[in-house]
Amino acid sequence: MINVAVVGYGYAGKHFHAYLVGLAEGLNLYAISTRDPERQAMAAADYPQAKIYPTLDDVLADPAVDLVVLATPHHTHHDMAVRAMDAGKHVVVDKIMALNAAEAQAMIAARDRNGVLLSVFHNRRWDWDYLTVRQVIEEGLLGEPYYFEAGILSYRPPHGWRGIKAQSGGILFDWPAHFVDQALCLVPSSVQSVFCEIKYRPVWNTDIGNYAKLLLHFANDVLYQIEIGNLAAVNKPRWLVLGTLGGLVKYGLDPQEAALRLGRIDEAEEDPANYARVRTTVNGQMEERVIPSVRGSWKAYYQNIADVLNKGAELIVKPEQILELMRVYDAAMRSAETGQVIHLSN
Numbered sequence: 001m002i003n004v005a006v007v008g009y010g011y012a013g014k015h016f017h018a019y020l021v022g023l024a025e026g027l028n029l030y031a032i033s034t035r036d037p038e039r040q041a042m043a044a045a046d047y048p049q050a051k052i053y054p055t056l057d058d059v060l061a062d063p064a065v066d067l068v069v070l071a072t073p074h075h076t077h078h079d080m081a082v083r084a085m086d087a088g089k090h091v092v093v094d095k096i097m098a099l100n101a102a103e104a105q106a107m108i109a110a111r112d113r114n115g116v117l118l119s120v121f122h123n124r125r126w127d128w129d130y131l132t133v134r135q136v137i138e139e140g141l142l143g144e145p146y147y148f149e150a151g152i153l154s155y156r157p158p159h160g161w162r163g164i165k166a167q168s169g170g171i172l173f174d175w176p177a178h179f180v181d182q183a184l185c186l187v188p189s190s191v192q193s194v195f196c197e198i199k200y201r202p203v204w205n206t207d208i209g210n211y212a213k214l215l216l217h218f219a220n221d222v223l224y225q226i227e228i229g230n231l232a233a234v235n236k237p238r239w240l241v242l243g244t245l246g247g248l249v250k251y252g253l254d255p256q257e258a259a260l261r262l263g264r265i266d267e268a269e270e271d272p273a274n275y276a277r278v279r280t281t282v283n284g285q286m287e288e289r290v291i292p293s294v295r296g297s298w299k300a301y302y303q304n305i306a307d308v309l310n311k312g313a314e315l316i317v318k319p320e321q322i323l324e325l326m327r328v329y330d331a332a333m334r335s336a337e338t339g340q341v342i343h344l345s346n
Contacts, residue, residue, distance in 0.1 A: 002090075002309050003030035005059045006069045007080065009039040010160070012094055013071035015261050016123070016298075018047065021069065023265075023299050026306035033059050056080055060087040067117070067309070070094060073161045074169050078103035081118070085110040090117040092305060096177040097319070099169050100333075101326040108319050117308060119315060120322045124178040125185065126296030127254035132276050133239055134186060135294050136248055141280040143245025148186070150179045151227030152253070153235050163206030171198060171209040171228055172332060179226045180214070180325050189220035191324075194331035195341045203231055214332055239276070246280035248291075256298055265298065 004027050006017045013034070022029045031051040032043040040052050053059050059068060060083065067090040070080050078098045081091045085107075097120045098104045111118040124130060137145055152175055161167040162174060184191075194216060198209040210231035216224040227236070239250040252274030259268035276291040300316075307313035331342040 001028045002026060002066045002306060003028050003064050004067045004069060005031035005033060005053070005062075005065045006071055007033040007056055007059060008071035009034040009036070009043045010071065013069075014042070014046070015257075017069045017071045017092075017094070017121070018043075019260065019263065019265075020123075020299060020302045022047075024302035024306045026310045027067070027302060031059060031062065031065060056083065060084060060089065066090060067092065067305070069121075073167045074173055075099060075167045078107060081107050082110045085114045085116050085118065088114060088116065090309065092119050092121055094121045095181075095322075096120075096169065096173045096329075097322045097326060099173075101323060101330050104319070104323045104326040108323060111319065117305070117315070118319045119305060119317050120319060121301065122178065122181050122317045122322070123298040123301045124182065124254070125317065126298050126300050127178075127182075128256075128270060128293040128296055129238055129250055129252070129254055129276070130182050131294035131296045132250070132291055133241060133248065136276065136278055136291060137186065137241070137243075141246055141278055141289070142241060142243030142248060143281070145187075145241055145243040146222055147240075147242040148183065148222070148224040149227070149236075149240040150182065150225070150238065151176075151229075151236065152238065153227065153229040153232035155233045156230060157204035158206055158208060158230060163204065163208055165207045165209075168208060170333075171212045171230070172196070172214065172329065174228075176212070176214065176226050176228050177325065179228075180216075180328055181322070183216055183224045183226070184321065184324060184328075187218050187220070187222050187224060189218040189222065191216050191328055191331075191344055192219045193217045193341050193343045194328055194335055196332035196335040197339075198336045201231060212336075216328065246278060246286075248276055248278045250274065250276040260298070 033053040068084040070093045077093045196214045199211040200209045211229040214226040241248040255268045255270045278289045304316045335342045
């Protein structure tokens with residue numbers, strides 16, 4: 001049994017990490033750490049069996065802690081992860097891994113010198129919409145995909161530290177971290193160039209930007225567009241994928257989060273109106289299909305962590321993969337600052 005300490009008990013720490021750790025066979029939610037006295041009381045009420053620690057230092061000083069989960073603001077990930085690994089602890093860090101590729105590389109170096117596990121919480125590799133897109137591509141219904149659009153547009157301000165660029169990294173460093181990870185998983189090629197634009201209007205009391213568009217040009221000539229916005233009163237499809245034999249469009253978000261907040265993730269259900277719509281060529285004729293979503297489960301992430309540590313299984317979300325994501329982010333930030341297309345060397 002692996003003793004786990006979750007550091008941070010805000011929305012992610014409470015609803016995602018502590019909850020999902022508790023559902024994984026082979027993991028024990030041993031401790032929760034938060035500086036906020038009100039959140040300490042909340043954590044103690046939610047998990048009476050867990051130790052409550054006010055600081056990361058207290059967590060690292062406890063020899064019974066095997067795995068540290070960092071559910072903290074983005075700008076803390078590098079320093080906290082390196083400290084934890086240098087203390088001999090395994091580490092899971094919430095996305096985004098770090099603020100840049102240099103920090104991500106230093107985290108991997110800390111893993112290597114200490115012989116511990118390091119992974120990044122990319123639970124959305126088990127999103128129903130992503131898995132459905134992947135299945136449609138694998139079944140050949142689109143032929144050869146050449147263009148992707150993925151994104152979320154909303155009309156609401158970001159809350160807390162997520163609206164502070166120095167702490168969050170900016171508008172691209174939240175949801176789009178999942179989108180870029182999914183892009184790198186879906187396209188069997190390397191990113192050749194990156195172009196990014198970020199727009200800001202002083203409507204919300206934040207400095208992270210209101211809209212961002214990220215264009216990834218892959219070496220196999222696939223173009224992948226990612227959009228995020230918090231000042232968009234109308235939405236677009238969650239997915240649009242075009243291929244040589246057909247196309248896919250899908251609205252709606254993965255339904256697991258609403259069920260997860262209620263502590264009933266297995267009861268997640270999707271409105272059939274949000275199923276993917278596919279037009280595909282069959283025997284020379286175009287036909288339309290409705291594709292019921294592939295049901296993934298975010299529980300799989302921490303079950304994999306448990307199986308790696310207890311059974312020697314292969315790690316699914318490898319930090320080397322996320323290092324490539326961070327290199328894309330470095331290029332995106334340079335592009336947004338300069339207005340230029342940034343070419344990546346592979």
